[in-house]
Amino acid sequence: MQQDKDPIETAEWIEALDDVIKHGGHDRTSFLMKVLAEHALQAGATLPAATTTPFSNTIQPQEERRMPGDLFMERRIRSLIRWNALAMVMRANDNNDGLGGHISSFSSAATLYDIGFNYFFKGNDNGPGDLIFYQGHSAPGMYARSYLEGRITEDRLDGFRREVDGNGLSSYPHPWLMPDYWQFPTVSMGLGPIQAIYQAHVMKYQQSRELLDHSDRKVWAFLGDGECDEPESLGAISLAGRERLDNLIFVVNCNLQRLDGPVRGNGKIIQELEGVFRGAGWDVIKIVWGRHWDTLLKKDKTGLLQKRMDEVCDGELQNYKANGGAYTREHFFGKYPELLELVKDLSDDDIMKLNRGGHDPYKVYAGYAQAVKSTGKPTVVLAMTVKGYGMGSSGEAQNETHSLKKLDVESLKIFRDRFAIPITDSELENVPYYRPAPDSPEMIYMKKRRDSLGGSIPSRKADFEALEVPSIEALGGQLKSSGKREISTTMSFVRTLSTLTKDKKIGERIVPIVPDEARTFGMEGMFRQLGIYSSQGQRYTPHDSDQIMFYKEDKKGQILEEGINEAGAFSAWLACATSYSNHQYPMVPFYIYYSMFGFQRIMDLAWAAGDSQARGFLLGATAGRTTLNGEGLQHQDGHSQLMANMIPNCRSYDPAYAYELTVIIQDGLQRMYQEKENCYYYITLMNENYVQPEMPLGVEAGIIKGMYLLKEAKGKAKHRVQLLGGGTILREVEAAAEILANDYAVDADIWSLTSVNELRREGMVVDRWNLLHPDQKPKVSYVAEQLAGREGPVICSTDYMKSYGEQIAPYIDARYVVLGTDGYGRSDTRAQLRRHFEVDRSFVVVAALKALADDGAIKHSVVAKAIKQLGINSEKPDPMHS
Numbered sequence: 001m002q003q004d005k006d007p008i009e010t011a012e013w014i015e016a017l018d019d020v021i022k023h024g025g026h027d028r029t030s031f032l033m034k035v036l037a038e039h040a041l042q043a044g045a046t047l048p049a050a051t052t053t054p055f056s057n058t059i060q061p062q063e064e065r066r067m068p069g070d071l072f073m074e075r076r077i078r079s080l081i082r083w084n085a086l087a088m089v090m091r092a093n094d095n096n097d098g099l100g101g102h103i104s105s106f107s108s109a110a111t112l113y114d115i116g117f118n119y120f121f122k123g124n125d126n127g128p129g130d131l132i133f134y135q136g137h138s139a140p141g142m143y144a145r146s147y148l149e150g151r152i153t154e155d156r157l158d159g160f161r162r163e164v165d166g167n168g169l170s171s172y173p174h175p176w177l178m179p180d181y182w183q184f185p186t187v188s189m190g191l192g193p194i195q196a197i198y199q200a201h202v203m204k205y206q207q208s209r210e211l212l213d214h215s216d217r218k219v220w221a222f223l224g225d226g227e228c229d230e231p232e233s234l235g236a237i238s239l240a241g242r243e244r245l246d247n248l249i250f251v252v253n254c255n256l257q258r259l260d261g262p263v264r265g266n267g268k269i270i271q272e273l274e275g276v277f278r279g280a281g282w283d284v285i286k287i288v289w290g291r292h293w294d295t296l297l298k299k300d301k302t303g304l305l306q307k308r309m310d311e312v313c314d315g316e317l318q319n320y321k322a323n324g325g326a327y328t329r330e331h332f333f334g335k336y337p338e339l340l341e342l343v344k345d346l347s348d349d350d351i352m353k354l355n356r357g358g359h360d361p362y363k364v365y366a367g368y369a370q371a372v373k374s375t376g377k378p379t380v381v382l383a384m385t386v387k388g389y390g391m392g393s394s395g396e397a398q399n400e401t402h403s404l405k406k407l408d409v410e411s412l413k414i415f416r417d418r419f420a421i422p423i424t425d426s427e428l429e430n431v432p433y434y435r436p437a438p439d440s441p442e443m444i445y446m447k448k449r450r451d452s453l454g455g456s457i458p459s460r461k462a463d464f465e466a467l468e469v470p471s472i473e474a475l476g477g478q479l480k481s482s483g484k485r486e487i488s489t490t491m492s493f494v495r496t497l498s499t500l501t502k503d504k505k506i507g508e509r510i511v512p513i514v515p516d517e518a519r520t521f522g523m524e525g526m527f528r529q530l531g532i533y534s535s536q537g538q539r540y541t542p543h544d545s546d547q548i549m550f551y552k553e554d555k556k557g558q559i560l561e562e563g564i565n566e567a568g569a570f571s572a573w574l575a576c577a578t579s580y581s582n583h584q585y586p587m588v589p590f591y592i593y594y595s596m597f598g599f600q601r602i603m604d605l606a607w608a609a610g611d612s613q614a615r616g617f618l619l620g621a622t623a624g625r626t627t628l629n630g631e632g633l634q635h636q637d638g639h640s641q642l643m644a645n646m647i648p649n650c651r652s653y654d655p656a657y658a659y660e661l662t663v664i665i666q667d668g669l670q671r672m673y674q675e676k677e678n679c680y681y682y683i684t685l686m687n688e689n690y691v692q693p694e695m696p697l698g699v700e701a702g703i704i705k706g707m708y709l710l711k712e713a714k715g716k717a718k719h720r721v722q723l724l725g726g727g728t729i730l731r732e733v734e735a736a737a738e739i740l741a742n743d744y745a746v747d748a749d750i751w752s753l754t755s756v757n758e759l760r761r762e763g764m765v766v767d768r769w770n771l772l773h774p775d776q777k778p779k780v781s782y783v784a785e786q787l788a789g790r791e792g793p794v795i796c797s798t799d800y801m802k803s804y805g806e807q808i809a810p811y812i813d814a815r816y817v818v819l820g821t822d823g824y825g826r827s828d829t830r831a832q833l834r835r836h837f838e839v840d841r842s843f844v845v846v847a848a849l850k851a852l853a854d855d856g857a858i859k860h861s862v863v864a865k866a867i868k869q870l871g872i873n874s875e876k877p878d879p880m881h882s
Contacts, residue, residue, distance in 0.1 A: 268313060664704065
């Protein structure tokens with residue numbers, strides 16, 4: 001620290017500043033400091049960085065808004081919630097099953113939640129309320145509160161982590177498993193924060209477009225300080241600052257401890273986070289010290305107490321709580337004699353009771369009260385707590401606290417006595433739940449507080465008013481032939497999307513979403529038509545303003561263009577895709593992106609979308625390993641269809657032609673928004689241009705089921721094969737059929753394979769039914785039904801890994817050969833790539849001939865001759881390993 005060369009002048013400046021604070025207030029003080037800083041910079045002075053403030057509470061005691069409720073009643077209720085949360089987890093572990101559960105996170109955050117429940121979190125009984133992203137590991141506390149409210153029975157509490165029989169409670173927030181309770185899946189760390197940011201962003205979008213009024217709603221996200229190391233936790237906070245999302249409040253439970261040890265043992269996580277958030281344009285409210293410290297801080301005239309607070313590291317702070325009052329006196333206050341003098345009248349127990357801010361209801365209330373009044377900025381509340389609070393030597397501030405599942409009897413007694421739970425020693429062994437009578441003061445108080453805020457939460461409204469979606473005839477333009485014009489399925493999608501945005505019934509609900517490649521996908525025509533949403537409108541004249549398709553930003557813009565940010569764009573899609581439940585206003589989001597940068601990059605969010613019961617369309621453009629000219633390994637997708645299949649309620653398709661795509665989109669609209677099926681769609685699109693044929697009669701059902709007969713061979717050749725082709729490789733299959741007929745006297749029936757995944761799932765349903773009904777006539781899968789009576793081996797060719805096509809092998813009663821694109825992609829032309837990956841027409845021909853030879857229909861020498869005729873190098877490198 002730089003030495004003060006003129007203490008007298010410094011004292012004069014401080015005296016003058018104190019005078020301004022006294023007579024002009026904090027706003028005047030801040031203004032003068034800003035003017036002085038700007039003047040100093042203009043004069044060439046170097047100013048110290050100021051993204052952090054002293055390690056103290058942001059709100060001074062005299063500025064705190066006072067908590068209006070009954071402190072003692074609320075502590076009583078909070079204690080009961082603590083006990084029941086502990087009891088639920090312990091009872092779940094008091095057997096040989098070892099079901100697990102976490103109690104330490106909620107024990108540290110109980111006050112942070114309780115103040116919100118009592119004064120701030122709006123329920124949704126009278127319309128949409130606040131949206132709250134609960135920290136996953138704190139779920140037991142929410143269940144315990146709901147138990148007190150009578151929403152959850154003792155039997156259900158005993159079913160914690162026992163869900164298979166249908167009456168249990170999910171381990172963490174899972175809307176799929178508890179669709180009337182949880183709204184957001186958050187326990188996969190980092191997903192709650194980014195989802196909350198984009199939820200607030202989409203709410204501003206809806207407000208700006210005058211679709212919904214969210215002016216009285218907040219988005220609250222509770223997270224842990226250790227969770228902030230996940231890239232998704234802080235990766236989008238600059239968006240919140242830039243977009244001025246004053247409807248967003250983060251509450252970071254800073255218990256200073258991760259799963260195995262301190263978050264920043266050698267540093268200060270609260271100070272670090274303050275700098276990060278403040279630099280991103282957020283208001284920062286620190287709740288570090290409880291009110292018992294206020295007297296000491298006021299009494300200290302040396303400034304040493306604040307100095308000691310500033311210099312102590314988090315690892316030491318944990319030691320103080322773990323080791324007790326005498327240890328704290330010696331190691332915290334003992335560094336400076338003046339501080340020992342300051343606490344000489346305090347006993348060791350008194351020192352232990354010097355509480356942290358996150359456990360002080362008055363401090364938390366003051367912080368939240370200021371946060372909800374913030375305008376023009378998002379707010380983060382950084383509250384210091386103790387992990388395992390109340391658990392004494394068994395778990396308070398211990399490194400192993402996160403994994404603590406139960407307490408011994410003595411620790412239970414200490415916990416019971418500390419929180420005044422009316423349970424006798426003889427009852428403790430069974431760790432019983434405790435709930436006062438419905439007419440008790442506690443229950444009446446709790447109900448009154450929640451009634452005034454709009455009802456009990458967590459609560460999710462799953463139903464919505466069905467939409468009237470366009471018929472297939474309304475989208476008929478994409479069912480016709482493109483004539484001589486060659487277009488891609490991507491362009492066909494853009495045309496369908498444009499038609500949907502103009503639909504009088506659902507047009508305003510359509511949300512086109514792109515990361516930063518609208519021009520790549522041919523969507524620039526929508527810029528002027530729909531506008532790109534911007535919270536600030538367009539404050540500049542774009543350089544291409546003289547062009548028809550200029551870049552148009554608009555406060556009422558319909559397109560969400562989220563920049564080079566797939567996780568953010570997907571989170572925006574997810575917010576729109578759950579609008580039906582969170583806002584009772586269904587929206588129809590279409591998120592189009594490079595397929596390679598979809599599931600591969602954001603699979604955790606895609607899984608959360610399934611859990612959230614999202615409804616909408618994901619469009620994986622430039623899909624397939626060989627359809628993207630020249631881009632190479634990092635851009636070529638041969639596996640997104642397999643990854644989509646990992647998500648149980650994601651329906652995935654790989655259409656080759658525009659009419660297939662159109663039928664799938666219309667079917668998705670009907671299923672999700674009319675029939676209210678809990679699913680979302682992943683559809684791959686290709687950027688390859690070719691003539692789009694007219695839809696054959698009667699193929700719609702087959703398109704949706706996953707396959708249909710596209711062309712039946714009319715020849716009378718001696719030999720026959722069945723060729724299955726998906727996506728753009730279908731055209732290679734069609735070409736191969738001509739070669740087989742013309743050069744090798746083999747007829748081929750051609751099947752369009754729109755979804756192997758859907759076929760596989762239908763087959764599994766049939767398999768399961770047959771397994772469980774052995775005494776009844778077996779059912780037949782759709783694949784087997786379609787191929788029944790068809791002659792010859794079956795060859796499947798797609799632009800994806802062979803394991804994609806191999807999924808339906810159990811349902812094919814014939815020789816089955818699969819071609820696919822295993823291995824890393826590389827830069828080249830489509831023709832070269834297809835030859836390299838052995839999925840072009842020549843390899844389809846060879847695969848068909850080889851299958852016939854293996855069946856004994858033709859000689860193997862015919863296959864060898866064909867390989868030479870087709871110019872295939874039998875010794876070429878294996879694409880799987882090259």
